[in-house]
Amino acid sequence: MVAGYRRVWRSRIVLYIFRLFCAAGVRVRYSVFSLARNALGYHRGWSRAWRSPEPRPRYDVIIIGGGGHGLATAYYLAKNHGITNVAVVEKGWLGGGNTGRNTTIVRSNYMLEANAHFYEHSLKLWEGLSQDLNFNVMFSQRGVINLAHSDPQLDAFNRRGNAMRLNGIDAVLLSREDVARRVPLLDCSPTARFPIMGGLLQPRGGVARHDAVAWGFARAADAHGVDIIQNCEVTGIRREGARVVGVETTRGVIGAGKIGIVVAGNSSRLAAMADVRLPIESHVLQAMVTEPLKPVLDTVVTSGATHLYISQTDKGEILMGGDLDGYNSYAQRGNLPLIEHVVAGAVSLFPFLSRLRMMRTWGGVMDMTMDGSPIIGKLPVEGLYMNGGWCYGGFKATPGSGWVFADTIAHDRPHPLNESFTLERFNTGYLLDEKGAGATPGAH
Amino acid sequence: MLLIPCPWCGARAQTEFGYGGDASVGRPPDPQQLSREAWLDYVYLRDNPRGPHLEWWYHAAGCRRWFRVRRDTLTHEVLVSAPPGEAIEDGSP
Numbered sequence: 173m174v175a176g177y178r179r180v181w182r183s184r185i186v187l188y189i190f191r192l193f194c195a196a197g198v199r200v201r202y203s204v205f206s207l208a209r210n211a212l213g214y215h216r217g218w219s220r221a222w223r224s225p226e227p228r229p230r231y232d233v234i235i236i237g238g239g240g241h242g243l244a245t246a247y248y249l250a251k252n253h254g255i256t257n258v259a260v261v262e263k264g265w266l267g268g269g270n271t272g273r274n275t276t277i278v279r280s281n282y283m284l285e286a287n288a289h290f291y292e293h294s295l296k297l298w299e300g301l302s303q304d305l306n307f308n309v310m311f312s313q314r315g316v317i318n319l320a321h322s323d324p325q326l327d328a329f330n331r332r333g334n335a336m337r338l339n340g341i342d343a344v345l346l347s348r349e350d351v352a353r354r355v356p357l358l359d360c361s362p363t364a365r366f367p368i369m370g371g372l373l374q375p376r377g378g379v380a381r382h383d384a385v386a387w388g389f390a391r392a393a394d395a396h397g398v399d400i401i402q403n404c405e406v407t408g409i410r411r412e413g414a415r416v417v418g419v420e421t422t423r424g425v426i427g428a429g430k431i432g433i434v435v436a437g438n439s440s441r442l443a444a445m446a447d448v449r450l451p452i453e454s455h456v457l458q459a460m461v462t463e464p465l466k467p468v469l470d471t472v473v474t475s476g477a478t479h480l481y482i483s484q485t486d487k488g489e490i491l492m493g494g495d496l497d498g499y500n501s502y503a504q505r506g507n508l509p510l511i512e513h514v515v516a517g518a519v520s521l522f523p524f525l526s527r528l529r530m531m532r533t534w535g536g537v538m539d540m541t542m543d544g545s546p547i548i549g550k551l552p553v554e555g556l557y558m559n560g561g562w563c564y565g566g567f568k569a570t571p572g573s574g575w576v577f578a579d580t581i582a583h584d585r586p587h588p589l590n591e592s593f594t595l596e597r598f599n600t601g602y603l604l605d606e607k608g609a610g611a612t613p614g615a616h
Numbered sequence: 617m618l619l620i621p622c623p624w625c626g627a628r629a630q631t632e633f634g635y636g637g638d639a640s641v642g643r644p645p646d647p648q649q650l651s652r653e654a655w656l657d658y659v660y661l662r663d664n665p666r667g668p669h670l671e672w673w674y675h676a677a678g679c680r681r682w683f684r685v686r687r688d689t690l691t692h693e694v695l696v697s698a699p700p701g702e703a704i705e706d707g708s709p
Contacts, residue, residue: 440664451660453637454689499618499635502666502690507617509631542660598660599652611659614635 202306221387222394227401230427231259233581234419235434236406236442238262239271240382241559241566242434243389243400244574245581247305250396252575253582258398259428260390261421263405267386270436273504273536274567275459275481275493277472279316279377280341283332284606286592287545288339293589294572295341295376301571307388309380310486316377316472317351319358319521320369325476329372336374346371357468357524365520366477379472379483385570409445415554416446432557432581437502437537439547439560446553450561451542451598453613456501457493457564458510460533462525464488469522478517489531492518496538496564498614506535538564544616545604548577548593549586557581558595563616621697622675623683636672638662639684666690670704673697 200206200219210217233249235242238260249255262268278298280291302308320326326345333343351371352360360368390400401423408420409431418427433442443450469484479495494514497506511533519526541547541561546569548559559577562569572589579587586594597603609615618630644650644658669689674682686695686704698704 438666440662441666449657449661449663451662453662453664454666499687500638500664500669500671500689501692503692507630507692509617509629599656612637614637 202308221391222400224402225399227259227261227404227421227423227426228399230418231399232257232429233432234258234426234428234430235260235432236419237269237433237435238266238386238390238400238402239269239434239436240267240385240389240570241271241436241562241573241577242432243386243393244570245432245434245559245577246398246400246574247389247393247396248575248578249582250393250398252578255578255582256397258393259426260393260398260400261404261406261419261426262400262402263422265402266390266400267383270536270538270562270566271386271570272383273459273534274382274564275483275491276379276382276485276567277316277377277481277483278311278380278568279374279472280568281316281318281332281336281343281372281374281377282606283335284604285339286604287606288336288341290572290576290589290593291569292339292341293575294569297571297575298380298568299376301380301385301388305388305392307384307391309384309388311378311380313376313378314471314483315354315373315375316474317346317354318372319351319366319473319475319477320371321366321475321477322369326370329370333372342374342376344373344375346373354471355469355473357522358473359521359523366475377472379485380567381486382567385567389570389574406442406445409442409556411446411553413554416556428555430555430557430581432559432577433551434559434577436539436560436562436566437504439539439558443551443558446551446556448551448553448556450547450595451611452539452547452561453500454502455496455499455538455540455614456503456506456535457496457538458506458514458533458535459491459493460511460514461485461489461491461531462528463531465490465528468524473521475517475521478513478520480514480517480521482518482522490518490525490528493564496540496614497535502537504535504537506533538562540564540613540616542598542611542613543603543605544607544609546573546593547595548573548590549580549595550584551595563613618692619694620673620675620685621694622673622678622681623697623699624681625675625678628675628678632675632677634674634676636674636682639670639672668695
């Protein structure tokens with residue numbers, strides 16, 4: 173009887189101490205032990221992953237945009253360069269823009285030299301990201317397969333694969349039989365509308381949980397002392413002479429030594445606040461998911477025939493995306509003709525999809541540059557930097573982009589990995605046009 | 617579905633049309649005399665407004681003629697359309 177009372181009291185005391193510990197806001201290192209400890213408290217005791225501080229009057233660096241790229245920049249500024257007096261200002265909520273709207277594909281299968289080195293650096297960071305951030309970003313290297321529908325396309329893939337391998341990136345040319353074996357539900361029959369001639373596989377490519385990327389970088393940056401300020405829209409950039417001195421926001425003026433613009437969809441508007449015009453058009457891109465299924469597709473498949481990229485999420489939904497809607501847009505929503513186009517392409521490649529119901533569609537605004545490559549570097553105003561114009565390929569670059577951009581801001585010059593991504597390239601003619609589509613932003 | 621007002625055929629579904637981009641960009645009258653900065657401006661730089669935007673559309677599956685439309689890029693509302701060379705009078709900024 174007495175022993176029973178003692179047991180009850182002991183467990184109550186353990187619980188009480190534990191709740192006190194959590195309520196004090198002590199940052200818990202995520203591990204199997206913290207998980208077990210919190211399980212005892214019915215998971216009601218987890219502390220917030222980052223603070224929500226009031227903005228200070230001045231910071232050494234202000235990052236405009238609390239998406240993956242902005243948060244990664246802040247994290248690497250603190251971790252790699254010891255610059256911790258940093259604020260990330262976000263007009264909405266973290267990862268509420270394109271970080272939470274993309275199709276989560278990660279790859280580095282680029283042909284052009286500058287692209288190959290930059291995206292491969294990013295992929296290497298992905299491979300250690302969960303450990304580095306102490307946050308599971310659910311990076312899954314399930315491979316990315318580009319389908320070839322004709323002999324010339326297979327030749328082109330062969331060339332790109334060889335270029336990748338010369339740059340130290342993994343690439344495997346697949347025959348039709350290889351593709352059929354890896355993707356059993358793909359229609360590889362000779363009568364298929366878009367016949368499969370083979371493919372190019374990057375085995376180290378894959379997907380990651382996009383929200384976790386924003387949250388993981390936010391938590392890790394916050395732990396280094398970075399202030400993350402949400403619901404704070406930048407309405408102006410203050411200058412004295414040729415130099416930036418701060419930002420005007422919906423929560424007042426905040427002084428800054430340096431400012432980095434890291435937004436998606438609104439790069440032109442932010443740059444215009446400092447009288448800079450950009451080679452960018454904003455376009456809307458849609459993505460969609462079906463109802464959840466049991467596992468049927470364990471890799472990422474892309475096709476240039478109708479332009480489709482498709483994978484299965486961990487929740488079981490079939491996740492699809494395709495082309496831009498095709499006209500300038502700042503609306504985070506698109507129109508039905510493009511959805512029909514994407515679905516028609518998907519059903520022609522994967523006939524089993526025709527029986528599924530569409531669960532959700534959504535849109536995001538893409539900053540489409542004139543050569544299809546991002547702009548990462550200095551803007552022609554002292555102390556002002558930009559990391560944007562990611563077209564619709566920014567998610568895969570998140571860690572790499574933050575890494576090189578932090579280096580660029582810290583040293584006031586581009587890192588060798590991003591010196592080809594300057595704004596000046598449009599003036600000098602050294603464009604990075606991976607697709608060769610020319611100055612037509614909607615075509616990249 | 618956007619309804620694009622073709623000046624000759626009337627309002628038709630967007631699937632009949634092609635898009636030609638910013639119509640406020642004029643081809644330089646004397647390209648041989650153009651400076652590099654002016655070329656940069658003409659070929660690459662755009663205002664990219666969040667709001668009314670003057671743009672080219674092409675009635676590909678109709679009369680196959682090019683024309684200009686002023687459309688709001690935030691709301692997708694089509695404000696007015698006009699054939700090439702004609703002034704657009706709609707009072708929008």
